[in-house]
Amino acid sequence: FSLREFTRQLPKAELHLHIEGTLEPDLIFKLAQRNHITLPYPDQASLQAAYQFTDLQSFLDLYYAGAGVLITEQDFFDMTWAYFLRAQADGIVHTEIMFDPQTHTARGIAMETVFAGIARAARQAKSELGISSYLILSFLRHLSQADAFATLDAALPLRNQYSDLWIAIGLDSSEKGNPPAKFEKVYARCRELGFRLVAHAGEEGPASYVRDALQLLNVERIDHGVRSQDDPALMQYLADHAISLTVCPLSNIKLKVFDSLHQHNLKHLLDRGLNVCVNSDDPAYFGGYLLDNYMQSAQALNLQQADLRTLAANSLRSSFLPKEQKQTWL
Numbered sequence: 001f002s003l004r005e006f007t008r009q010l011p012k013a014e015l016h017l018h019i020e021g022t023l024e025p026d027l028i029f030k031l032a033q034r035n036h037i038t039l040p041y042p043d044q045a046s047l048q049a050a051y052q053f054t055d056l057q058s059f060l061d062l063y064y065a066g067a068g069v070l071i072t073e074q075d076f077f078d079m080t081w082a083y084f085l086r087a088q089a090d091g092i093v094h095t096e097i098m099f100d101p102q103t104h105t106a107r108g109i110a111m112e113t114v115f116a117g118i119a120r121a122a123r124q125a126k127s128e129l130g131i132s133s134y135l136i137l138s139f140l141r142h143l144s145q146a147d148a149f150a151t152l153d154a155a156l157p158l159r160n161q162y163s164d165l166w167i168a169i170g171l172d173s174s175e176k177g178n179p180p181a182k183f184e185k186v187y188a189r190c191r192e193l194g195f196r197l198v199a200h201a202g203e204e205g206p207a208s209y210v211r212d213a214l215q216l217l218n219v220e221r222i223d224h225g226v227r228s229q230d231d232p233a234l235m236q237y238l239a240d241h242a243i244s245l246t247v248c249p250l251s252n253i254k255l256k257v258f259d260s261l262h263q264h265n266l267k268h269l270l271d272r273g274l275n276v277c278v279n280s281d282d283p284a285y286f287g288g289y290l291l292d293n294y295m296q297s298a299q300a301l302n303l304q305q306a307d308l309r310t311l312a313a314n315s316l317r318s319s320f321l322p323k324e325q326k327q328t329w330l
């Protein structure tokens with residue numbers, strides 16, 4: 001009975017996952033062919049060889065380019081269903097999936113197409129695989145707040161149709177120079193509308209962005225948040241209020257937030273009593289799905305069964321599932 005099997009069998013939620021970041025090179029090529037799109041790479045191997053990132057932006061450039069093969073509802077379904085099969089193999093019982101509508105609507109894809117494909121896979125995953133999910137519509141922070149408002153307005157007519165899934169709002173893309181303050185008004189509106197709120201902060205950006213995401217945007221969870229360590233008073237606040245940080249170890253290595261997994265602060269945050277959990281972020285680009293993130297972190301940071309149990313329990317505790325449902329796993 002290996003540590004991997006122990007961890008696989010722990011009930012786990014994945015709370016920080018960009019569905020466009022699950023698009024594997026083979027599916028990129030398959031969809032490009034199906035949609036008569038010519039890629040700037042002759043084959044899968046040369047595309048994959050380009051996955052050598054120096055920072056967040058160098059990744060985002062390829063990630064948005066890759067998403068350009070998604071045209072039809074079936075494309076969004078195929079991408080999302082492939083993720084659910086991986087999730088099942090890793091022992092995920094619940095997932096809260098981020099998607100970036102602006103990446104698609106800017107290319108002329110209808111908002112309905114994006115929702116319909118992802119939602120069909122999510123509903124099928126619930127009935128066929130027993131994996132529940134929610135959707136987190138995420139605004140691209142390199143675009144304007146006006147663009148975020150326009151995206152919200154375009155999505156709201158679909159809210160009733162997808163009310164079983166779309167319950168939250170997120171904020172991703174280029175962090176530096178795009179602080180939480182830029183989105184204060186649209187977050188206030190989303191809050192009035194009753195959405196749960198999360199935001200990326202403290203990945204490449206400073207600890208002050210984590211503070212601002214909490215204070216100005218009123219988010220309940222911080223995506224990444226690893227730079228919080230630079231601010232002792234913030235660390236105390238995060239611990240006292242059990243604020244969830246959705247940490248993504250392999251992502252942080254690929255995007256050079258830390259030099260190596262041995263230097264990652266996951267274990268430090270855990271030992272300081274912070275509510276951290278492990279997630280895969282963009283697994284097709286970062287070289288590992290959820291269980292790989294757990295296992296490589298365990299190996300590099302000498303995590304024991306008790307740590308792995310805490311991380312898995314934190315993921316479920318920090319999910320947006322109703323309390324009664326969480327308790328069936330905890």
Ligand code: HPA
Nearest residue numbers: 018172173174200281282
């Ligand atoms: N950070 C910011 N934006 C993103 C990420 C990330 O890790 N993944 C996809 N969009």
Ligand code: ZN
Nearest residue numbers: 018172223281
């Ligand atoms: Zn992310």
